[in-house]
Amino acid sequence: MSLARRIANLFSRSRVEREIDDELHAHIEMRMEDNLAAGMSPEDARRDALLRFGNPAVMKERAAGADAALGLDSIWADVRFALRQLGRSPGFAWTSILILALGIGACTAIFSAVKPILIDPLPYPRAKKIMMIWEMRGAGGPMDVTFGTFHGVAERSRSFATIAVMKPWQPTMVATDSPERFEGQRVSADYFRTLGISALLGRDFDASDDRFQGPNLVILSDGLWRRRFAGDRSIVGQQVRLDDNLYTVVGVMPRSFENVLAPSAELWAPLQYDPSLPADGREWGHHLRMVGRLREGVSREQAGSELDVILHTLAQINAKGYDSSGGAPDGMMVNELQSDLTWDVRPALLAVLGAVFLVLLIACVNVTNLLLARGAQRQGEFAMRAALGAAQRRLVRQLLTESLLLALLGAVFGMVVAFAGVRAVVALSPPELPRVSAIGIDGPVFLFALGMTTLIGVVVGLVPALQASRRDLHTAMQRSSRSTAGGRQWTRRILVVAEVSLAAVLLVSTGLLLRSMHHLLAVDPGFDASHLLTMQVQESGHRLDSDAARVQFLTQALEQVRQVPGVISAGFTAQLPLSGDDSVYGVEFEGKNNPVGDPALRYAVTPGYIETMHIPLRRGRLLNEHDAAGAPVAVLINESFANLNFPGQDPIGRRVRVGLDVGHVDRPWGTIVGVLGNVKQQSLAMGDENAFYISTAQWTLRDNAQSLVVRTRGDGAALAPVIRDAIWSVDKDQPVVRVAIMDNLLAASEAERHFVLMLFEAFALVGLVLAATGIYGVLAGSVSERTREIGVRSALGAPRGNILAMVIRQGMTLTVFGVLVGLSGAVVASHAIAALLFGVSRFDPATYVGVAALLICVSGIACLVPARRAASVNPVEALRAE
Amino acid sequence: MAKNDLQGTLDLLVLKTLSQVRELHGYGIVLHIQRVSDELLHVEEGSLYPALHRMEQSGWISSEWAMTETNRKAKYYKLTAAGRKQLLEAEKSFEQLVKGIRAMLRYA
Numbered sequence: 002m003s004l005a006r007r008i009a010n011l012f013s014r015s016r017v018e019r020e021i022d023d024e025l026h027a028h029i030e031m032r033m034e035d036n037l038a039a040g041m042s043p044e045d046a047r048r049d050a051l052l053r054f055g056n057p058a059v060m061k062e063r064a065a066g067a068d069a070a071l072g073l074d075s076i077w078a079d080v081r082f083a084l085r086q087l088g089r090s091p092g093f094a095w096t097s098i099l100i101l102a103l104g105i106g107a108c109t110a111i112f113s114a115v116k117p118i119l120i121d122p123l124p125y126p127r128a129k130k131i132m133m134i135w136e137m138r139g140a141g142g143p144m145d146v147t148f149g150t151f152h153g154v155a156e157r158s159r160s161f162a163t164i165a166v167m168k169p170w171q172p173t174m175v176a177t178d179s180p181e182r183f184e185g186q187r188v189s190a191d192y193f194r195t196l197g198i199s200a201l202l203g204r205d206f207d208a209s210d211d212r213f214q215g216p217n218l219v220i221l222s223d224g225l226w227r228r229r230f231a232g233d234r235s236i237v238g239q240q241v242r243l244d245d246n247l248y249t250v251v252g253v254m255p256r257s258f259e260n261v262l263a264p265s266a267e268l269w270a271p272l273q274y275d276p277s278l279p280a281d282g283r284e285w286g287h288h289l290r291m292v293g294r295l296r297e298g299v300s301r302e303q304a305g306s307e308l309d310v311i312l313h314t315l316a317q318i319n320a321k322g323y324d325s326s327g328g329a330p331d332g333m334m335v336n337e338l339q340s341d342l343t344w345d346v347r348p349a350l351l352a353v354l355g356a357v358f359l360v361l362l363i364a365c366v367n368v369t370n371l372l373l374a375r376g377a378q379r380q381g382e383f384a385m386r387a388a389l390g391a392a393q394r395r396l397v398r399q400l401l402t403e404s405l406l407l408a409l410l411g412a413v414f415g416m417v418v419a420f421a422g423v424r425a426v427v428a429l430s431p432p433e434l435p436r437v438s439a440i441g442i443d444g445p446v447f448l449f450a451l452g453m454t455t456l457i458g459v460v461v462g463l464v465p466a467l468q469a470s471r472r473d474l475h476t477a478m479q480r481s482s483r484s485t486a487g488g489r490q491w492t493r494r495i496l497v498v499a500e501v502s503l504a505a506v507l508l509v510s511t512g513l514l515l516r517s518m519h520h521l522l523a524v525d526p527g528f529d530a531s532h533l534l535t536m537q538v539q540e541s542g543h544r545l546d547s548d549a550a551r552v553q554f555l556t557q558a559l560e561q562v563r564q565v566p567g568v569i570s571a572g573f574t575a576q577l578p579l580s581g582d583d584s585v586y587g588v589e590f591e592g593k594n595n596p597v598g599d600p601a602l603r604y605a606v607t608p609g610y611i612e613t614m615h616i617p618l619r620r621g622r623l624l625n626e627h628d629a630a631g632a633p634v635a636v637l638i639n640e641s642f643a644n645l646n647f648p649g650q651d652p653i654g655r656r657v658r659v660g661l662d663v664g665h666v667d668r669p670w671g672t673i674v675g676v677l678g679n680v681k682q683q684s685l686a687m688g689d690e691n692a693f694y695i696s697t698a699q700w701t702l703r704d705n706a707q708s709l710v711v712r713t714r715g716d717g718a719a720l721a722p723v724i725r726d727a728i729w730s731v732d733k734d735q736p737v738v739r740v741a742i743m744d745n746l747l748a749a750s751e752a753e754r755h756f757v758l759m760l761f762e763a764f765a766l767v768g769l770v771l772a773a774t775g776i777y778g779v780l781a782g783s784v785s786e787r788t789r790e791i792g793v794r795s796a797l798g799a800p801r802g803n804i805l806a807m808v809i810r811q812g813m814t815l816t817v818f819g820v821l822v823g824l825s826g827a828v829v830a831s832h833a834i835a836a837l838l839f840g841v842s843r844f845d846p847a848t849y850v851g852v853a854a855l856l857i858c859v860s861g862i863a864c865l866v867p868a869r870r871a872a873s874v875n876p877v878e879a880l881r882a883e
Numbered sequence: 884m885a886k887n888d889l890q891g892t893l894d895l896l897v898l899k900t901l902s903q904v905r906e907l908h909g910y911g912i913v914l915h916i917q918r919v920s921d922e923l924l925h926v927e928e929g930s931l932y933p934a935l936h937r938m939e940q941s942g943w944i945s946s947e948w949a950m951t952e953t954n955r956k957a958k959y960y961k962l963t964a965a966g967r968k969q970l971l972e973a974e975k976s977f978e979q980l981v982k983g984i985r986a987m988l989r990y991a
Contacts, residue, residue, distance in 0.1 A: 028909050064932045
């Protein structure tokens with residue numbers, strides 16, 4: 002209450018002052034009246050009254066001070082004074098605010114993006130207990146698990162409270178106008194229980210739902226429920242048509258449910274695999290991801306060793322099943338869900354985090370530098386105010402107000418930068434970045450960055466005030482007009498060296514990433530990506546249940562597409578390079594005795610695909626219409642596969658079994674009819690992988706989606722709608738999705754590197770600019786402080802060139818020092834981005850030399866302005882000015 | 884002991900005065916203190932006002948403008964409940980101060 006009164010007093014200051022005046026006057030006059038009554042002369046009465054009272058002005062001031070006790074009004078005065086001070090040197094003010102804003106904003110944006118991914122717990126109860134479980138084979142990395150393994154583990158394991166498997170599911174819903182494809186998941190019964198989330202409406206799945214040939218059930222996401230069903234609460238129990246089948250809705254998930262395992266999934270259906278585990282069924286395909294929740298008190302390691310034991314048992318019981326998909330795995334791997342999800346992006350994120358930390362550091366150094374320079378300029382002002390009786394406390398408070406005001410303004414603009422930054426990060430983020438939806442401005446992070454910069458600003462800002470009050474005032478006031486203490490110059494020089502070296506570290510890292518990107522984009526993908534349009538056609542509905550119907554649909558669709566004007570050629574493939582597809586099957590070579598088969602990328606393609614992609618044929622022939630169902634199986638292999646299996650021999654005519662036929666002696670052999678050039682499948686950075694090609698008509702397993710590739714004469718994107726209509730003229734119920742230009746897919750396959758590179762480029766640019774400003778600031782300050790000395794020099798006959806050289810030398814010495822320190826730092830720091838480099842050593846000399854040259858050029862420009870000013874000093878004026 | 888400074892003593896005198904005379908303006912308080920202390924205690928009259936205003940901010944006393952007997956406008960001060968409590972404490976700590984000083988004097 003009393004605080005409210007104080008603040009009220011602040012705004013009615015004049016009223017309060019008038020009241021005090023009245024009160025004091027009344028006192029003095031009452032005393033005068035009494036004095037007169039006691040017989041004094043009017044003059045004596047007045048004199049006596051004033052004498053007894055003391056100095057009315059002081060008393061009034063002190064009474065008013067008591068009224069505004071906390072000194073709120075003087076704080077307000079300080080703020081106004083600080084604003085005036087900043088307004089007087091707008092250059093300083095705006096530079097500081099901008100630097101603070103950049104440092105705080107960039108740091109907040111990046112930390113905000115990284116925190117939900119790497120640091121915050123996943124949005125599930127006791128999320129640390131949720132584990133990803135993989136099968137391991139040989140030296141290869143983790144592998145998707147088979148249903149057989151899941152079934153055996155779920156039955157036997159004591160370590161996990163619940164355990165579940167999942168696979169992607171992309172059902173199609175035919176609406177009135179066009180078919181729509183949804184992202185979804187097929188999950189085993191305990192999926193939602195493992196995550197610890199229950200349904201908002203209805204229920205989630207239970208064991209009776211997830212049984213072989215069980216009922217068609219579906220759970221909807223909150224988003225899909227609101228979008229397609231207008232949030233109708235009676236949806237539970239109703240039926241929806243997906244892929245020509247009726248599914249009963251059993252539940253709706255809550256809006257807060259974030260499905261980190263498949264962020265875009267909007268509906269879920271039970272897996273319903275066959276628990277009798279037929280040896281040649283899908284139950285033994287490695288295509289499921291497994292997730293489990295540890296029991297209380299069980300560690301990850303304990304669970305891992307238990308699973309290894311269980312797997313050993315399973316391998317003995319189910320030898321036939323495992324053999325149908327390359328043999329039993331050697332072990333199981335158990336990873337915490339969060340670290341598993343972030344495994345791929347972690348090095349990139351940590352590198353970005355390191356870079357933004359450097360930016361914040363440079364910003365801090367720069368602000369420190371600016372404040373030091375300003376403190377030096379104001380030395381005289383502080384000395385003057387101290388001489389006029391300002392207490393040290395008062396000076397400190399004034400400076401504190403100024404620093405805090407700067408920080409506050411910096412924070413406001415920093416917030417703007419942070420918002421823009423977070424939006425940019427989300428927009429630019431590579432598709433493999435998990436939990437993008439959870440990225441938002443992080444309050445604590447913002448406060449941390451703000452606090453750090455402010456603290457430094459405050460501490461640095463106080464130095465001149467403390468010096469001013471301590472030092473002998475007379476000399477300080479005299480010195481104020483001339484050069485300042487050399488010590489501060491030294492501090493500032495060291496700061497500039499630090500800035501240059503930090504910028505050098507950023508620039509070297511950026512340079513290395515940039516060169517990696519160039520190397521990558523120069524890699525030959527193995528096909529011609531220009532003028533290539535791609536789209537995915539889903540094969541949906543019972544009409545296409547038979548192999549013959551599917552092949553006929555593809556053939557007819559191709560005929561229609563090829564008639565579109567502007568189309569040169571077209572073909573279908575079950576797996577598109579650099580699109581994220583990854584389909585691997587076994588290949589068994591005759592006489593090699595590998596009944597399990599060698600794993601190789603599998604391309605089931607229609608005639609025309611290889612020609613359209615311009616994949617070079619090294620030997621033999623391509624596929625054609627005669628490689629149809631029932632005809633002898635024709636297989637093409639790629640060069641690396643051929644070199645591996647037939648070094649120095651001709652593979653044409655050799656016999657192989659592929660896919661489901663591997664290891665089945667009752668199945669006929671196929672024949673290798675050609676050898677193709679290698680094609681990059683996963684990423685341009687990957688080495689060559691083994692691959693085989695087979696005609697779609699001769700491939701015995703059903704693919705749910707086919708990618709169409711079309712080589713066009715002009716702009717492919719413009720043709721996309723026409724081509725889609727051509728497909729729909731054959732069957733209008735087949736969704737066409739993922740329309741893309743091959744060039745873009747190529748770039749997108751390097752999205753993660755590109756993302757890191759863009760952020761580094763931005764940070765390096767900021768670092769470079771700040772470093773240049775720092776050099777400029779120090780030199781400009783030094784020149785204006787040395788005006789008199791320079792004047793004397795030129796009066797004594799020093800040529801302009803010498804003076805120019807003197808200033809530039811001073812700046813260059815700092816730069817060279819900074820560059821040397823920075824490059825050594827970069828040698829160490831580049832370790833952090835080693836994982837992101839391609840085709841370039843992290844000690845790449847060209848990058849280091851280039852960065853040194855760039856920094857020297859930029860700081861040369863920064864030196865030139867003050868140097869020219871120094872050289873143009875008029876000796877007469879310089880000497881008179883003192 | 885920290886409370887036993889001069890300012891504390893002035894506070895004590897003002898609070899005691901207002902507890903004896905229900906309502907008084909600043910000049911009246913000065914006169915009262917002089918009269919009751921047999922002219923032994925002289926307050927610098929002006930310095931009373933910062934103290935009054937501070938005590939009012941602390942909520943020990945409240946004020947009101949009113950007319951004096953001589954028909955002059957003056958600000959009258961009055962003790963609040965918090966002020967009464969503060970008076971008790973101030974008296975107690977003053978007693979201790981006096982006791983302490985007496986002991987010192989006896990020892991010497």
